[in-house]
Amino acid sequence: MTSRPIRLSAITTSAHFLTETRDLPPDSGDETSSLYGLRPSSVPAALKEVKPTWRRDLHALLEYPTSSSSAFVVHILITGLIVFSGVITIIETLPPFTHLNLRLWFGIETSLVALFTVEYIARCLAWSTDFKTFFSWFRSFFAVVDLLAILPYYIEIAIRADTTSFFRFSILRTFRLLRVFRPFRYSSTILLTIEVMFLSFKRSKDALLALAFFIVMALVVFSTLIYFAERGTWDPNLEVFINVDGDPTQFESIPAAAWFVLVTITTVGYGEIVPRSFLGRLFTLPLLLFGLLLIALPSFVLGREFSLIWETMSHEQQPEDIDGARLADTVQQERDLSNRKLAQNQREISHQIETIRNHLTLLTRELRELMDAQRAIGSEKKE
DSSP, X not given: OOOOOOOOTTTSOOOGGGTOOSSOOOBOOHHHHHHHTOOOBOOOHHHHTOSSHHHHHHHHHHHOTTXXXXXXXXXXXXXXXXXXXXXXXXXXXXXXXXXXXXXXXHHHHHHHHHHHHHHHHHHHHHHTTSHHHHHHHHTSHHHHXXXXXXXXXXXXXXXXXXXXXXXXXXXXXXXXXXXXXXXXXXXXXXXXXXXHHHHHHHHTHHHHHHHHHHHHHHHHHHHHHHHHHHOOEEETTTTEEEOTTSSBOSOOSHHHHHHHHHHHHTTOOOOSSOOOSHHHHHHHHHHHHHHHXXXXXXXXXXXXXXXXXXXXXXXXXXXXXXXXXXXXXXXXXXXXXXXXXXXXXXXXXXXXXXXXXHHXXXXXXXXXXXXXHHHHHHHHHHO
16 A cells, blocks of 8 residues: 655645755655655656766765665665664773774774765765755755764874864764655655654644743742752851751752752752752742643643644545645644533533532531530530
């Protein structure tokens, strides 16, 4: 069963940084298309006009894995090299392997850099149809990552210094694994999930921004309160503040208190800084309750939007194209229905609470009458 593409351009901007889609990919080969589960599409007119022929073939070979069997093999080999490079970078930091022959690691690194350099030069040639096209590709996300992955090696060779003590730029090659998403840009569940998550965040931005505002306000207010509650008294001899236990206070500044507040409201709780005074612990109690709301509210908002959009897009996969306005209306209708159900549940709960209150009032009245009757009986017995 052939899956159909889901086009979201009519309603929002998708996460194109994963796919770097500039044109529709040439997908003339049925063999590689069946491997990915994609339906063939026509070669873009812009790519057909690329001259000479070798540059057009090189561009398709490197940028469109489903264009031919050779492009598919090249894509698999490059992906394997990227994974191998990431594994080597990780293994190289393990203590049992750090004392191995340095020539071994240098030889592996040199071989990988040489292969990635050839690939980078080939991509430069493939995109050098004109200066505007080349510059647009050169400043793209993947081109910058590709350059940063190989450039430090040549800098080390030139200056004869080791830059790994500063940062292992070779780990940036793992970002190139994002290219794996490119063959799935039609209707893959992976890319569909990313698109739905992107839409969920976009539609929930108002609620998330409001929540972020309250977090910042709570951070500032409670950091100040806890700082002054836990600061203690000044010791002129030690020139530090002393807490109630006689030790130097851990809340030596408002930023230090802000770290404690942030760790508390996110329910992380490292425990390296804890309040000692009664007042400091009293101020911490609202933070614990606020932390529960902080975890629950974003999860509820994002989960609700994700489920609404996912259900709508799943139901709309049968048509060839999804109308953006109709999708937005459907999502809005389902959201309104959800709100009506929530309001109905709240009304039912309020009605139940009112009924319970009336029962309690009636029971209280009967209990009061019973107590009055007992008092009257007691008074008659005394007389």
